[in-house]
Amino acid sequence: MAPYWPFTIVRSDGQFDVVGRSNIKEPNQPTAAQLNDTPDANGNVDCYRKIEPDDAKAVDWRRKLGGMYMHLLGGKEWADRNYILSELPEGYVLWEHVKYNAKKLAEDKREKGKHAAGVFERQDAYLYGHPHGRKKRFRSPADFFPHMLWLSTDEQGDPRNCSCKICSPDGDEEVEELVKAEAPVKRENKPVPVAAAPQRIAQPQVQVQAQAPAPSKPTFQPALATTSKTHEQRLDSEPNGKYIYRPGELVWFNNVANWRLGVISKRGLRNNKPRYLLQPLSNPFHHQPYQIKDDESAIRPWLAWSVPNTTIPQIQNLTYDQVPWEQIVRGELDNGQSRDYIVDGSILAAKVIDSSYSLFDRIEGALAGPGEAHYKGMFLGAEKVWVGEPVRLRVPGSDLVVLIISKLIERAGPPNTSVVTFVGDVYKFVEMPTPYKNRSEWPTPALPPRMVVDLRFRNEVADTAKKGIWYEWRLLEPAARRGLSDVKGRWYETRSLLPILRGESEFQKEVRSGITSDAGTWMNGRRDKNNNPEQRKRNRKDTLGRAVPPDLKVSRGLDGPAVDDAFPDVQPVQAAPPLSFVESDIDQFMDLDQATSGHEFYGGNLQH
Template sequence: MAQQPLTSFWPLFGGKSDGQDVVNLKGRVLRNGPSQEQLDDKPNDQGQCDYYRLIKKDDPKHLDWRKKLGGMLLREIGGKQHEADKWQQCILWELPENYVLYEHIKTKADGQVKTVKNHSGGGHDRQDAYLYGYPKGPKKRFRSPIEFFPHLLWLYTDETSDYNNCTCKMCSPQQPEPERPAVRVEFKPELSTTIKREPTPSTPVPGYAVVGRNPVVQIPVRRPSSGPPAQSPSTKSATPVPAPVPTPSAPPIRAPPALQSTTLPQPRSLEQQADLSYNKYLCRTGEVVWFFRPKTAAWGLGLVVRRWATRGSPADRSYLIQPLSHPFELPPQELVTTDQHLKPWLAWSAPNCTFPYLQQHPQLTYAQVDWAGLESGRYGEGIASVDASIMAAKAIDGTYTLFERLKTTAESGVELRHYNGIFLGAEKIWRGEPVRLRIGSSGSDLMVITDIVERVFSNAPQKQLSTQPVSQVVVVGDIYSYATLDAPDPSSPPKPPQQNNNIPTRMVHDMAWRNRMLVPTTRTLAWWKLIASGSKLEISDIKGRWYETSLVFQEPFTKAVKNNEGGNGIWMNSRGDATGLGKNAGAPRPNRTAAFGPSIPEGTQLIDGLDPPNQPVGEQQQQQPQQPQDMQGLDMGIGSEHATFSLDDFMNVDHLGEDAGMDFPF
């Protein structure tokens, strides 16, 4: 842990800020900081590391930046009573909102940090730290306190928020040369050389402030937002001086407007309404899930073909599951009557196949495997049905199917088809609900989807159809980031600065549950911060569905809070992790059952809605004689003597909750 400073400092508290942690550049929403690749601290093949590290508030570098900025700020605007010594013991309490420091780390092959001229905590103005947050994107970063100070001074002093009044290198990249007093040229008969008289330290160059041995900082000249810039005073010259040619100024940028959240779309069916409600159904019809099989005390992979609530007891949920297998097996459907016997596909990491042959040929897909040969023992020992379920789930992870078309429009020759939902990989996603995103350095940003659009390029030349996609699917919605506020008095927690009525109910209830532990334990209150509205992303940027911490991740959340590790950990896999494909849109399928192919019996039907079956499911399927007592060491599939999988390979999401109270505001 970084050591706190022992010297007492006068704190300066922040004013306004134009910082943005997410920017929209040419239609692309980007995290305003180092990219995900730049944050990767893993060494390369030569053992060298080259990455960016977040500098926290109590780090010596962070303190060094804030001490310098606070001192320069007090010296410039604090008045004569602070000129002598107060500015040397002044510190900016915090950087302007959404401005974040990162350090560029480079190491040698032996792990030692390379020797550089830049300092690590003080002594010089330049260092290997970069300040991100400027509203023009991550490439516009400040390299030192001196470089950032003119912008900070503008934030503190310019009431018009006119970027034309800021003289920092980002707002005014083409700085005019400062006007200098004209120098009288003296001629002597005996000398033919010209003598130039330079300004002395006692007569500083206009436009600059010089105080003792401190860094020279250019101070912005206040000028009206509309009209020519004010001229600096100059000494009248003895001889005429040609007027300088005006330098074209950089195009101004506008102050970011206040974000407005998008109105949520209304559900179009009782099924969609249930999925947008808190603590109704964990899994959905058409999804791939892990399900507990009491007869074998094992967890298997299957397709949810139907779900309903028991009459007279709506809190009880029932799911009819079709196990996944190979084409030469027709396993019967099984009934699950509790959410505790279900886990989303992305909650756990798939284990290795049981056949050594399949382990040695990981490039094989479900469609390429000789399942008949595996069943006959031609490829050694293993369980074909278990391996088929794993490989089928991976294959489905790389597909998508749009459903419930709402309307069709056109734009610049492109047909736009709007849908109410999409099966993305193993999951079913509706408009109006949150999804997890790949963008951003935190890895925990969410988008609340308000539209799903397929862009069909019907006018693409025929010769290009083989090399270019004929369609592209994008999602539109608001992006939220997890944020916290200090809550020193748990009995009276603060209110978030954004009052938002368009946050989905599931997110609101879940955050209320988290804060019942966070506020008294950590003296912080968490909330969902709107960071971008009406953004467009490709479906490849979606990790998967968002699941409530209060329902799926109670144990890791509680552990993280007690260990002071925060309350928004990443406890779930992403779509593409199991296959190693990572970020990808996937292959379209005309309907949901087509995505499963021969991994389910031919003629399998998905029954939408929440109505219970007219006839009770067979007694054999209804039997649920035992609970999964010890999750560690359970078997998966049939024939436990052949296929034992430790659930240490899976993510631990064993505990589900039902609390839905709302004690704190959001």
């Protein structure tokens, strides 16, 4: 059989969930009753079941769609190849309507060599995912093809331009007749060349690949396909969210006389404003009391500033656990000079956290390769990140590039190591002359809600100041795969973090002039200026180690017991309550890194 050339439809309007008539979100798939495969009194089963991506029927759909697409757009020079859609557009899922008699099926399975499919009375495939809901499904590849063609060619993304039977009930009979007549053609075996696809078919919304790699996910996934989001994950994904910082994250905090390093133990709201319970880092013999911060401007992300040198030069290049802390606290290495053993402990502990990582909320039943595990989130150094949100990438030059995580995959390695792969679409931030006459023409990009709202804010600032500028995130690479060293850290909204990093007055001055910069340009990257080795930690407790009290507890927020979110100042008067860890919620926290291009600030001194 001739090789199939895969291509990807980058854009998608597919929805895993839709809002029904009762204003309630519902899965965009067959109903629960339709999924019930319980036989009736006579043993008859009438139900729907999902068709897996590697199922023969799913592959057949993708081959037919590939043949139709290239027959219409490929031209004669591409007529000697077979094509296949690498994956259905994101949000679209094939379901099969089956009817059979369970008793007859059981009997036929006992007959050696007889294929069970022969007893099925009905096996019809339907494609769900259209934004109009479960009742608007596609019945065949030819039925879906006009919609796929619109996804890949209409730059405006206006559904009114789509000629499929759902978007345009009258349809486009000419295109429909063409695709019904087309079917994939078997051809002679020919070597697969390495040449790129011709410009005329490499349209903005399509990527044609020269060889046949494993299938990839082409667009942002608005909801996890394999599992639902946790409550905390949903909270952190909301645009204009209440919190900038997350439990378990390493941050700088204002200690009145200076800035220190600590970890967020829990967060909450008072008068609808965020507050945080912080545990300062220290050496193992001088654990500090917790602090409550009710003002987010008194906190900075770890990557906002670079780590300074230790006050004792001899321990500067040691790891936290290599330091003889008993000798240090006895003053045996201070050479008669004033030293700060608490500060030194926090600096070295922060470097360990920065170079460590752990993953959490494993997705059971995920389609994974041998030795692989999929997770919903991880602690990447100082920060906590989730599947479904963007992370900043390291790239040459000054371009701002992010990857929107669709999968977090870990493959086990030697002790304290593993291979972590971030899978997702890569986008570059672009500034250009505005192509729109007014705001009513502005499109809504298929991006995570936080990115959509942030982009809208920045374009509104430029538009109000009549700058004639348009900002957008431009897709560079769909279904990309990146490793730990490629990720700089979390992506933050301009409107929420930049006033803190730049100062409110400077930020408002820039807004009035129509200028907004990305918060990421004012931050460092994980493991910048940090020689500590990369380490896979068992959990967040293991990562924080002896730099915090042994009974410190990092809250799981909405995913854990409500009692864990109670602040000491709202509990009955008593001795300062211990902060203790829950083992089950700390097994999955990320790795912490250090800064390259940022400022260094510690003990009240700003270092350039």
